[in-house]
Amino acid sequence: xxxxxxxxxxxxxxxxxxxxxxxxxxxxxxxxxxxxxxxxxxxxxxxxxxxxxxxxxxxxxxxxxxxxxxxxxxxxxxxxxxxxxxxxxxxxxxxxxxxxxxxxxxxxxxxxxxxxxxxxxxxxxxxxxxxxxxxxxxxxxxxxxxxxxxxxxxxxxxxxxxxxxxxxxxxxxxxxxxxxxxxxxxxxxxxxxxxxxxxxxxxxxxxxxxxxxxxxxxxxxxxxxxxxxxxxxxxxxxxxxxxxxxxxxxxxxxxxxxxxxxxxxxxxxxxxxxxxxxxxxxxxxxxxxxxxxxxxxxxxxxxxxxxxxxxxxxxxxxxxxxxxxxxxxxxxxxxxxxxxxxxxxxxxxxxxxxxxxxxxxxxxxxxxxxxxxxxxxxxxxxxxxxxxxxxxxxxxxxxxxxxxxxxxxxxxxxxxxxxxxxxxxxxxxxxxxxxxxxxxxxxxxxxxxxxxxxxxxxxxxxxxxxxxxxxxxxx
Amino acid sequence: xxxxxxxxxxxxxxxxxxxxxxxxxxxxxxxxxxxxxxxxxxxxxxxxxxxxxxxxxxxxxxxxxxxxxxxxxxxxxxxxxxxxxxxxxxxxxxxxxxxxxxxxxxxxxxxxxxxxxxxxxxxxxxxxxxxxxxxxxxxxxxxxxxxxxxxxxxxxxxxxxxxxxxxxxxxxxxxxxxxxxxxxxxxxxxxxxxxxxxxxxxxxxxxxxxxxxxxxxxxxxxxxxxxxxxxxxxxxxxxxxxxxxxxxxxxxxxxxxxxxxxxxxxxxxxxxxxxxxxxxxxxxxxxxxxxxxxxxxxxxxxxxxxxxxxxxxxxxxxxxxxxxxxxxxxxxxxxxxxxxxxxxxxxxxxxxxxxxxxxxxxxxxxxxxxxxxxxxxxxxxxxxxxxxxxxxxxxxxxxxxxxxxxxxxxxxx
Numbered sequence: 001x002x003x004x005x006x007x008x009x010x011x012x013x014x015x016x017x018x019x020x021x022x023x024x025x026x027x028x029x030x031x032x033x034x035x036x037x038x039x040x041x042x043x044x045x046x047x048x049x050x051x052x053x054x055x056x057x058x059x060x061x062x063x064x065x066x067x068x069x070x071x072x073x074x075x076x077x078x079x080x081x082x083x084x085x086x087x088x089x090x091x092x093x094x095x096x097x098x099x100x101x102x103x104x105x106x107x108x109x110x111x112x113x114x115x116x117x118x119x120x121x122x123x124x125x126x127x128x129x130x131x132x133x134x135x136x137x138x139x140x141x142x143x144x145x146x147x148x149x150x151x152x153x154x155x156x157x158x159x160x161x162x163x164x165x166x167x168x169x170x171x172x173x174x175x176x177x178x179x180x181x182x183x184x185x186x187x188x189x190x191x192x193x194x195x196x197x198x199x200x201x202x203x204x205x206x207x208x209x210x211x212x213x214x215x216x217x218x219x220x221x222x223x224x225x226x227x228x229x230x231x232x233x234x235x236x237x238x239x240x241x242x243x244x245x246x247x248x249x250x251x252x253x254x255x256x257x258x259x260x261x262x263x264x265x266x267x268x269x270x271x272x273x274x275x276x277x278x279x280x281x282x283x284x285x286x287x288x289x290x291x292x293x294x295x296x297x298x299x300x301x302x303x304x305x306x307x308x309x310x311x312x313x314x315x316x317x318x319x320x321x322x323x324x325x326x327x328x329x330x331x332x333x334x335x336x337x338x339x340x341x342x343x344x345x346x347x348x349x350x351x352x353x354x355x356x357x358x359x360x361x362x363x364x365x366x367x368x369x370x371x372x373x374x375x376x377x378x379x380x381x382x383x384x385x386x387x388x389x390x391x392x393x394x395x396x397x398x399x400x401x402x403x404x405x406x407x408x409x410x411x412x413x414x415x416x417x418x419x420x421x422x423x424x425x426x427x428x429x430x431x432x433x434x435x436x437x438x439x440x441x442x443x444x445x446x447x448x449x450x451x452x453x454x455x456x457x458x459x460x461x462x463x464x465x466x467x468x469x470x471x472x473x474x475x
Numbered sequence: 476x477x478x479x480x481x482x483x484x485x486x487x488x489x490x491x492x493x494x495x496x497x498x499x500x501x502x503x504x505x506x507x508x509x510x511x512x513x514x515x516x517x518x519x520x521x522x523x524x525x526x527x528x529x530x531x532x533x534x535x536x537x538x539x540x541x542x543x544x545x546x547x548x549x550x551x552x553x554x555x556x557x558x559x560x561x562x563x564x565x566x567x568x569x570x571x572x573x574x575x576x577x578x579x580x581x582x583x584x585x586x587x588x589x590x591x592x593x594x595x596x597x598x599x600x601x602x603x604x605x606x607x608x609x610x611x612x613x614x615x616x617x618x619x620x621x622x623x624x625x626x627x628x629x630x631x632x633x634x635x636x637x638x639x640x641x642x643x644x645x646x647x648x649x650x651x652x653x654x655x656x657x658x659x660x661x662x663x664x665x666x667x668x669x670x671x672x673x674x675x676x677x678x679x680x681x682x683x684x685x686x687x688x689x690x691x692x693x694x695x696x697x698x699x700x701x702x703x704x705x706x707x708x709x710x711x712x713x714x715x716x717x718x719x720x721x722x723x724x725x726x727x728x729x730x731x732x733x734x735x736x737x738x739x740x741x742x743x744x745x746x747x748x749x750x751x752x753x754x755x756x757x758x759x760x761x762x763x764x765x766x767x768x769x770x771x772x773x774x775x776x777x778x779x780x781x782x783x784x785x786x787x788x789x790x791x792x793x794x795x796x797x798x799x800x801x802x803x804x805x806x807x808x809x810x811x812x813x814x815x816x817x818x819x820x821x822x823x824x825x826x827x828x829x830x831x832x833x834x835x836x837x838x839x840x841x842x843x844x845x846x847x848x849x850x851x852x853x854x855x856x857x858x859x860x861x862x863x864x865x866x867x868x869x870x871x872x873x874x875x876x877x878x879x880x881x882x883x884x885x886x887x888x
Contacts, residue, residue: 226598230738277603279689279711298746303598305606376571379578387575392560395510396735400573430735432596434612438619452625457608461695464608465625471651 002028002164002191003355005182007171007205008198009036011151011336012328015343016195018154021161023357028189029155029163030182032170034459035419036412037151040199041336042422043275043307045224045253045261048072048082048143049334052107052114053243059317059345064334065110067341068141074340075145078153079366081256087142087238088122090133090292099242100137107139114139128234128294142238146256147336148422152412153367159411160365167415168460171198174208180325193324193354195346200272200310202329209325215318217330218311219272220247222264223281225289228300228430232258239292248333250288257397257425259302262289269308277304302430309333317342321350368406370424372398393443394436396429404440408447415448416456417441441465480504481791482570482583484561484736487516488777489768490589491544492784498551500792506581507548507555508572514548514555515541516591517614518777520621523642525669529778540777564740568763585763585791588737588751589784592730592769594639600728602634604690609697613639613727617646626650628723632700633657634688636664636671638775638862640727645674654678655719658686658702660709663836665729665862667775687711688724697722730773740764747814748772754803755820755827756790757783762798765790772816772830775864779830786828804877809845809884811835813861820869822877827869833859833885844873845882856885 004020006013009031020027033039048071054060075082091097100116107114115138122129122136129136159165169184180194198205206213232254241249246266253261265284282304312318312330319328319342326346331338351357371379371389383390388402407414407423414423417433417440426440427433433440445452453465481502483490486509494507513519518526521537528534535543548555559574568583594612602610611619611627617639619625629652633640636659644654657675662685664671675682683702689711690701699720703711732750734742742751743760750771751759758765767783774780803819806829813832820827833840837859844852851873859865 230735273694274605276605276692279603282601282603301598301601302596304601304603376578376580379573383573383575383577390573390575390577391558392510392562392573395560398562431593432598434594434596434615437611437615438623441623452623459695462608464627464696465619465623466627466629468620468624468626468650471626 001179002026002189004028004193004195004351005030005180005189005191006195006197007182008196009155009165010039010041010197010199011037011147011339012197012331012342014151014154014158015339016197016346017158017163017165019343019347020351021158021163022362023359025351025355025357027163028191029158029165030169030171030184030189031165031167034168034456035414035416035422036155036165036167037148037422038459039275040307040309040331041151042148043305044147044333044336045251045264046144046147046255046336047087047238047253048145048337050107050112050139050142051110051334051337052103052112052139053248054334059319060334060338061110063317063338063341063345065112066344067334067338070340070344071145071150071337072143074154075150077364078150078157079369080146080149080153082143082145083256084141084143085237085254086138086140087240088117088126088136088138089240089242090129091135091242092132092291093134096242097135100135104137112139113141126236126239129239130290130292130294133292144238144253144256152410152423155412156367156410157362157365161362165412171205171208176209176323180209193326193351195326195328197328197331199331200308202310202327206327206329210322215312215329217272218313219269220266220309220311220332221269221275221281221306222247222266222309223277223285223306224261224263224304225282225285225301226303226305227260227262227296228302229258231260231296231300234296235260235293241292250285250291252289252293257428264307272308272310275306275308277306281306302432319345319349324354326350365411367410368403371400371403393439394426394429396431396435397425399424399426401443404443405447408444415444416458416462417444418458420444476569477579477581479506479581479583481506481585481587482581483507483587483589484570485509485516485589485591485768485770486514486555486557487589487591487768488518488541488544488780489591489770489784490516490587491541491548492781493587493589493767493787494553495544495547495551496785496788497791498553500788502791505553507553508559508561508570509555509557510560512557514545514557520614520618521642522621523646526777529776530781544781561736564736566741566761568740585765585794586740587787587791588742588759588764588766588770589768590733590736590770592773593733595726595729595731597726600726602688602691605693607691607693607695607697609693609722610691610724610726613637613643613725616725617643620646620650626652628652628721630655630721631723631725632688632719632721633725633727635659635727635729636666636682637727637729638666638670640725641666641670641674643725643727644680645678648678648680654680655721656681656683656702658683658688660685660687660705663860667862689713689716691724697724700724730769732770732772734770737766737770745814745818748816752818753816754801755817755824756793757787757817758790758794762800763794772814775862779864804879804881806881806883809882810886811837811840812883812885815883820874820877820881822874824874825871827874828866829869829883830864830866831883831885832864833861836860837887840885840887842867843884843886844869845884846877847879851876
């Protein structure tokens with residue numbers, strides 16, 4: 001019997017698991033995918049918004065401002081990158097300048113630092129901003145994180161502190177007795193309280209516990225372009241158009257790793273399972289990005305992806321408790337920036353009154369720093385302890401064999417090519433795995449002690465190799 | 476800091492040929508760095524035959540061709556390190572390398588760039604659709620099959636008629652996979668004619684010219700693709716959409732010279748070849764840094780790669796003898812040419828091998844060497860194809876007449 005079952009290991013689930021792991025509660029996390037942070041939490045802009053955008057008196061406004069501050073603290077604590085590069089919201093005409101001024105007033109009320117920049121200053125700060133931009137509102141505290149890196153740090157620490165994580169276990173039924181029985185195809189688990197933070201499936205999972213649950217999520221798909229790191233110096237800040245009803249618009253951001261990310265567009269879709277890109281959508285991103293940034297001298301796109309965001313009909317986060325079943329629903333933008341505050345809110349509002357948990361002192365688990373960020377001396381010291389630190393498996397991103405091995409054996413283990421790609425980056429560079437993918441297969445097969453034909457690309461149905469000997473009958 | 480007279484980056488066909496020729500010419504202090512755990516480069520995974528026809532008048536397989544060079548390399552006892560990845564090259568020729576024994580810097584007098592190329596990916600050409608497993612570059616699928624012994628799929632569609640794609644169409648058919656078709660966005664194929672015949676026709680694999688994949692669908696694994704005909708601007712005509720049920724898409728849509736390290740050494744690149752700008756000695760814009768093989772420009776035959784490595788070895792000898800900077804004369808391409816290499820020549824050279832690629836198939840054409848608005852040479856050419864690299868030797872007689880910018884022009888009259 002668990003005290004709490006968290007369903008869904010997205011960024012909200014990871015924050016909840018971590019915060020609850022600092023108490024004496026017995027916690028189980030159920031994740032339907034082979035890898036945590038596999039959907040909404042990995043396909044987004046990675047921006048820690050300051051909180052100027054949400055409407056007054058909403059949960060979004062409250063939790064975004066709080067969450068942004070907490071995110072920065074968490075990144076420092078876990079030693080994962082938080083790049084406070086600042087953002088600019090740009091205006092193209094007088095009407096848009098008036099909107100910038102309104103935004104400036106709202107930001108001031110929320111004590112978010114910002115400054116209106118003249119043509120001259122904004123071009124000094126951002127030389128490649130589009131010619132049509134005439135003014136910008138500058139938010140120096142906006143930052144960018146690697147969304148899954150913070151998520152993995154949270155879940156690694158949660159597991160390190162004793163939280164149980166079960167991957168590849170989708171919840172298919174819930175029974176309510178004096179407690180909840182949560183069923184997956186493999187097993188069933190009992191807990192006093194359940195927290196449903198299942199992102200795109202939040203409404204459906206809620207209906208497993210409450211058949212007449214009335215909310216239906218609205219799915220908004222956004223498509224992105226990713227450039228080669230060679231273009232890193234092309235952009236200094238995050239550039240936004242003015243926010244509209246559809247969202248924050250097609251923006252330009254430099255990732256922590258140095259790729260430029262252009263997108264997202266925003267289209268309502270019926271099916272949350274297909275995170276596919278489209279010709280029309282990519283064309284829209286390719287053209288709208290030039291409203292804020294000049295075209296790159298060379299087209300060096302290395303990847304396109306789409307993310308689907310679960311919007312609620314109320315346009316606000318929905319966080320509610322019904323007989324110890326907590327729904328955390330409609331966590332679209334600024335969900336990433338708000339996530340630590342969402343977890344805190346859930347715990348303060350619903351967990352503490354129910355369990356009055358004790359706070360425990362926990363040791364910190366720090367995932368080894370990437371070699372890329374080390375000095376040659378530091379790297380040499382590591383190679384002396386283990387030659388695999390000297391053996392580079394991914395040239396594009398400068399990743400050693402040992403870093404891949406470490407990721408596989410971290411507290412919340414990683415067992416797919418995509419998981420390894422997120423955790424230590426092989427495959428996210430310009431060759432997109434052309435040189436390293438087969439080496440990652442080798443390492444996964446060896447470390448997990450499974451044949452190569454069982455190595456997963458992504459989810460459980462994604463092993464992809466057939467041994468040649470299976471193709472020929474031997475006599 | 477460690478020091479070496481010549482550091483060769485890459486132990487594939489270019490690097491090996493260069494190292495061997497250097498040693499044969501008497502250079503002792505050579506270090507070859509190879510990032511994989513064996514020498515030979517991409518040849519190791521090319522188990523088909525057809526290598527060495529020009530150099531040796533023999534039809535070697537890739538591994539045999541590589542082994543031929545590796546044997547000679549070993550015989551000459553040239554120092555090399557495997558599992559050694561070069562992380563950085565500085566403008567003043569300091570090479571930083573990571574290998575199982577440590578990470579360290581080496582000061583080189585001369586660096587040979589021989590890193591080869593990488594394949595263009597789905598992201599480069601922006602094929603929309605699901606992010607499912609089942610999309611690989613042809614070379615990656617080749618590595619899984621020929622090096623590791625694993626097949627990546629059973630029903631396969633290949634985009635791009637580049638040679639690796641064609642070779643893989645045959646190889647996969649022999650490995651009992653069904654190759655449903657090959658599509659090429661251009662109105663002509665991009666592979667060698669012999670490969671179209673031997674790899675597609677002989678296996679009844681249809682080739683769809685002026686077609687491209689506009690969508691990949693699949694939940695977890697690739698389930699199908701949409702193929703569209705393209706118009707004269709290479710834009711898909713969606714009303715022509717056809718669907719194919721396949722579990723795998725292989726991409727053979729071109730190679731890109733791998734010049735990430737060259738850029739770190741501030742070597743200037745040509746936007747057309749995507750390789751370094753070089754003079755007739757194949758020296759880059761950074762004195763003492765040379766380039767050969769696919770890192771310089773994409774070759775269709777390994778024989779030419781080896782010859783380029785040998786040419787660089789001769790150039791290095793000359794460089795050691797005389798490091799005075801030369802007045803180089805720029806070479807520009809005009810007309811139906813994609814590029815001309817080298818991009819500048821030293822008129823004092825005895826002979827200069829011009830290499831070029833045409834921009835469209837032509838049954839006949841005329842190549843002109845022009846200097847000061849004067850046509851120095853007009854050469855008739857037949858059966859020109861973008862997939863086949865052409866070359867022409869500028870002799871001393873012509874070179875003596877060159878005193879300012881050279882234009883190499885290909886026209887149809």
